[in-house]
Amino acid sequence: MAMSCDRSRKKWQKVLYKDQGVSDNYVDESFLEEMKKNLHIRTYEFWAVVRESNVVMHQIYSVWIFVAVYFHMRNFVLTPQFLFEMSSAVTIVGYIVNFVILHENALTKSRWKDGKTMGIFLILGFSLSPILMTLTKTISTDTIYAMTFFMLLANLLFHDYGTDAAIVSQAFSLNAAIFASICLASRLPTTWHAFSLVTFAFELFALWPILRRNLKIHFPRLQIILSFLLGSVVTVSVATVSSVAVVVFLLLHLFITILCPAWLIRLQPYKNNIHGPWDEAVIKQ
């Protein structure tokens, strides 16, 4: 008797137009059957993540080098002439390297255009340096240092590291860095100092990322060597300014390169992405 009762009871269907003889709050065994969890997760490999984290470190190296250069100029260890000559030479070398790896023609019109831009920039920069220097002269040094800190932090936050997140804004990032350089330039003694620092800032924050990106695309192996090189340059230059700063830098380096990847991988098992028929459909091509 009991068996025939079971067989005659039909399977519950997930429809709204049939009265299936159950109450409205009936929970069938097939409840949440179509729910799927964690469909599109990626598995991360520790050393791969560490390698990729050097994108962030490169920009941090730029920031630290810039600040170290400022302090060296302030302490009269570095003369503005030397800085200008060195940065110009490195820029020209970098420019040549850039168009070699991009397989561009050495004698195209864009060379002439780039040369013109450089000329205009240098002339304008040099003539406006007295103004640039006095722009923030009346503000107290502490405020200047605080502003510089936040501007460089903004540079790091909004920089384009290769993702297409909403927070990325190349223009804002560059503007923040240049504003930081103007802040610092006002603390330097002469116009020459200001001009060389601002030019150096432009080369470091506007031109270097372009070369870096092209190098990463064409020579990915070079990234590690570049990291070691730049890292040592930063360590040496900062060490001569302040030993506390070196320790902070090394700790920061350790945190971003080793600790953050480890943390990311440790958090992966807690992922809880829920998918189901309630999701907004993605139009399939």
Place this chain on the structure above:
Amino acid sequence: MKHSICMVSDFFYPNIGGVESHIYQLSQCLIERGHKVIVVTHAYGNRSGIRYLSNGLKVYYLPIQPVYNQCILPTVFTTLPVIRNILLRESINIVHGHSAFSALALESIFHARTMNVKAVFTDHSLFGFADLSSILTNKILKFSLAGVNHAICVSHTCKENTVLRGKIDPSDVSVIPNAVDASVFTPTSTERDPEKITIVVMSRLVYRKGADLLASVIPEICSRHSDVQFIIGGDGPKRLAIEEVREHFQLHDRIRLLGTVGHSAVRQVLVRGDIFLNTSLTEAFCIAIVEAASCGLQVVSTSVGGIPEVLPPDMIQLAEPSATSLVESLDKAIAKRRNCQLLSPDGAHDWVRKTYTWQNVAERTEIVYDKISAATEVTLADRLHRYNKCGLVAGKIFIFIAALNYLLLILCNWISPVQNIDLAIDCRKLRRLKTGGVNLEQSS
């Protein structure tokens, strides 16, 4: 047992929409069944104060203006005095909130629970889980559903979604579908063009409603069948895409764009069609396809959300949310139409008329009301305990808010004692006096 019910939502007449007509129709049917129903909503422009709709449906247009997306500013505590006053005046024993988007509904439910009045919440929409707005909204929903006595969802998919979002027991959620007023959506054969096959689309032209899919389906269908024409009602940002398609493929005589169609004119447009096309990317229930089926059209739709649960296979052709699949399903529907294999319009209308009725919805809602009225009352300690389960940090915040609301209620009771509040006239008594005769029914 007859109840005094207060329907609360930010969305009500004079706004026209799914939630609005749901509240109105449900209230009317509950009044027919002998319950007392009032509606509480926010002011619409100058429309503020108390208005009466047909059958003595009393509507409180609270003097609060909407700020964003037709909803009031969520302040949690400032609505307590006015809601408390209304619930006491009207001797309400059940508060029924509608729509998770409505701040007024969620706040009223919260205040009702603080006053130990039973509360029901109806969810009309589907939500995601992954983006920031969803995460915040789901937290707020967990808070609301932690206090509510019962929840109602309009489809099984909606129930699964609500249970996952709100972390409530699935047996505390009832599935009661929406309905249509079938007497308004009647088929007629005279409006249809017998030479051509007309496909009607009636939706807002936005991304969510699949306007891009529509734009890619139209030229394909028009090239495959020379006797097919499209009538598209509705407006929106994607209207330009449809007009571009019309220009590009020179389909001026085969696509008619009607712009926004008023609610009363919808039926006139629907009866001109043979097939109704719905390309939404997400729908909890989709009342439009039921309206179309009631007018006798064959429905072709994307199989998303709750749509597969609404109509039987002989009345709807389901497709994957892709242009190729939609074109295939449309081909099948057009072939069936040519071979006269479709369900007759009157047959479809009769089916809808018998299956999706507001009386049925009211009956099932009444069962929910009876069940929660009979349930034992929950103490303040139990409620706070439930709020605590909403999260590690959020739980503590919710406990704080609930406790503060309780203290504010005590303050309100002291400032304006319950005995000093006049009770409002019960419209049911007035109606019985008007219709005359002896009535042995007890008023609750």
